[in-house]
Amino acid sequence: MGDTVDLDQFSDWMRRYAGVIHDNAPLLTELDSAIGDADHGSNMDRGMTAVVDALDVGEFTSPADLFKKVGMTLVSSVGGASGPLYGTFFLRFGGKLGAGPVDAEGLGVALHAGVDGIVQRGKAAVGDKTMLDAWVPAVEAYDAAASSGVGAALTAAAEAAAQGRDSATPLVAHRGRASYLGERSAGHQDPGATSTVLLLETAAETLG
Amino acid sequence: MKKLINDPADVVAEALVGMEAAHGDRLRIDYEHKVIYRKDAPRQGKVGLISGGGSGHEPLHGGYVGPGMLDAACCGEVFTSPVPDQLLAATTEVDGGAGVLHIVKNYTGDVMNFEMAAELAAAESAVEVRSVVVDDDVAVQDSLYTAGRRGVGTTVILEKLVGAAAESGRSLDEVAALADRVNAAGRSMGLALTSCTVPAAGKPTFELGEDEMELGIGIHGEPGRKRVPLASAREAAQLLVDPILTDLPYGTGDSVIAMVNGMGGTPLIELYLMYGEVHRLLEQAGIGIARCLVGNYITSLEMAGCSVTLVKADDEFVDLWDAPVNTPGLRWGA
Structure with missing residues (x-):
């Protein structure tokens, strides 16, 4: 209660996530080989490396500034579907953050705006076996735990995202490249939902 | 992996160097944006045709840039769609006042990146942009429950037919309508x-x-x-x-x-x-x-x-x- 997240923590979140993505790039690409086109790990790694480069040279006065840069960098360096989806998330997320530190309620508003952006851009819904299977339960869990503070809410969100990711594994994909496999996509873990869980786990570690 | 490459990270950029060395009489390359242009683009009064997609499908799309086909091809990483910056740069560059048609293969990433580029073009420039999404792959059934049929071989034939129509001076409306008819056929x-x-x-x-x-x-x-x-x-x-x-x-x-x-x-x-x-x-x-x-x-x-x-x-x-x-x-x- 009463805890807030400041610019340095947000910046730390992005740097830590870049490291986590680099370490998990082979896993993400392997998951993508099974039901996609074997590039999610290398694309995200390239994108987050570009984000760290941008953070190194940029001077940011507010979280809104920071995430605008993160979003635009991902859109222009990742490609595929992940670039526009993660890019749109951070652009909308940052758009709801003001100049100063943000509390649990404000962070929740920003998370919702980001996830709404993913829905609009990707035209997908829960159950389609996409990253939204992790995002949507995550924001619901965040809301339910927001009164306990940022750390507790993000931890709940990361746990719900992991459950959502796992619950999508047996499903048949209805959106994205995995949908072309039809029934054969069932039983495979979704790469986008996996990178989403990593993002929220890193958030719980750095922002809480 | 046995490939004639130097470094996996440089494959697309180094292939572009060879492309310009081989075809510099007809093509020019923007290395920063990884775009292959028809050498004489923009052509005043002609509808500009842009396609693009992941690399690894050669000769598609870069090999189809030139008189009678495309004005520009935007090259993504291997099997990864190009990003909006590239598509926006190409859209602005090839506009000869008659508007620009985006030829998009129906893959989730390609569609999203072209959409973002068209939104940016509308916000930042006066270029009129239309798009056709090619979706000809009969292997994908149940289109209601998938991302829809993929864009595959018809893209080649469409780029040829639409390229000829644009070259003959047809308007953006006419060229876009033709593109839809070719895709449907x-x-x-x-x-x-x-x-x-x-x-x-x-x-x-x-x-x-x-x-x-x-x-x-x-x-x-x-x-x-x-x-x-x-x-x-x-x-x-x-x-x-x-x-x-x-x-x-x-x-x-x-x-x-x-x-x-x-x-x-x-x-x-x-x-x-x-x-x-x-x-x-x-x-x-x-x-x-x-x-x-x-x-x-x-x-x-x-x-x-x-x-x-x-x-x-x-x-x-x-x-x-x-x-x-x-x-x-x-x-x-x-």
């Missing part, structure tokens, strides 16, 4: 005998046994709809042609532009053998072949296999097909 189906290796991944995208083939593949090394026992060319041709013929449907008396396309790792001797089988099947069905293409036109790196594309063609399509074209990938009459 085209159907494709492909099969793979082997997988392929994305340089950055270093190993094959999927494993395929010696006695198996993958039916209903796209062009990104993604697994297909069904894995079936390896069949003879005669049976394989039937597996590709039947679902196409029943889908449009084509019938007795129809005329088509037919393409037997190699996926990159199948020799021409096998492609011609397959073309013979396809020709025989179409003859049996009473379908005339007005024009044809046999060769590697839209590939998946070194994948072995082929695809069949049929575009139902009227006299207008045939005239546009015969119009002069001068690109690295297709050249006649010029």
Whole structure:
């Protein structure tokens, strides 16, 4: 209660996530080989490396500034579907953050705006076996735990995202490249939902 | 991984250097944005045609830049769509005052990136942008429950026909309407005998046994709809042609532009053998072949296999097909 997240923590979140993505790039690409086109790990790694480069040279006065840069960098360096989806998330997320530190309620508003952006851009819904299977339960869990503070809410969100990711594994994909496999996509873990869980786990570690 | 490369990270950029060295008389390259331009773009008063997508499908799209086809091709990483910055730069560059048509293959990433570029173009410039999304792959069923049919072989034929129309001075509305008609008239189906290796991944995208083939593949090394026992060319041709013929449907008396396309790792001797089988099947069905293409036109790196594309063609399509074209990938009459 009463805890807030400041610019340095947000910046730390992005740097830590870049490291986590680099370490998990082979896993993400392997998951993508099974039901996609074997590039999610290398694309995200390239994108987050570009984000760290941008953070190194940029001077940011507010979280809104920071995430605008993160979003635009991902859109222009990742490609595929992940670039526009993660890019749109951070652009909308940052758009709801003001100049100063943000509390649990404000962070929740920003998370919702980001996830709404993913829905609009990707035209997908829960159950389609996409990253939204992790995002949507995550924001619901965040809301339910927001009164306990940022750390507790993000931890709940990361746990719900992991459950959502796992619950999508047996499903048949209805959106994205995995949908072309039809029934054969069932039983495979979704790469986008996996990178989403990593993002929220890193958030719980750095922002809480 | 056995490939003639220097570093997996530099494959696309270094291929562009070779492209300009080979075809600098007709093409110029923007290395920063990885865009291949027709040397004399923008052409005043002509509708600008842009396509783009992941690399690894050569000659598509860069090999189709030049008089009679595209004004620009935006190159993504291997099998990864280009990003909005690249598409926006190309859109602004090729506009000769008559507007720009984006030719997009229906893949989630390509569609999103082109959409973002069109939104940015509308916000930042006065260029009028239209788009056509090619979705001709009959292997994808249940389009309501998927991302829809993929854009494959019809893209090549569409870029030729629409390119001829733009060259002859048709308006953006006319060119966009033609693109929709070509897409609606085209159907494709492909099969793979082997997988392929994305340089950055270093190993094959999927494993395929010696006695198996993958039916209903796209062009990104993604697994297909069904894995079936390896069949003879005669049976394989039937597996590709039947679902196409029943889908449009084509019938007795129809005329088509037919393409037997190699996926990159199948020799021409096998492609011609397959073309013979396809020709025989179409003859049996009473379908005339007005024009044809046999060769590697839209590939998946070194994948072995082929695809069949049929575009139902009227006299207008045939005239546009015969119009002069001068690109690295297709050249006649010029």
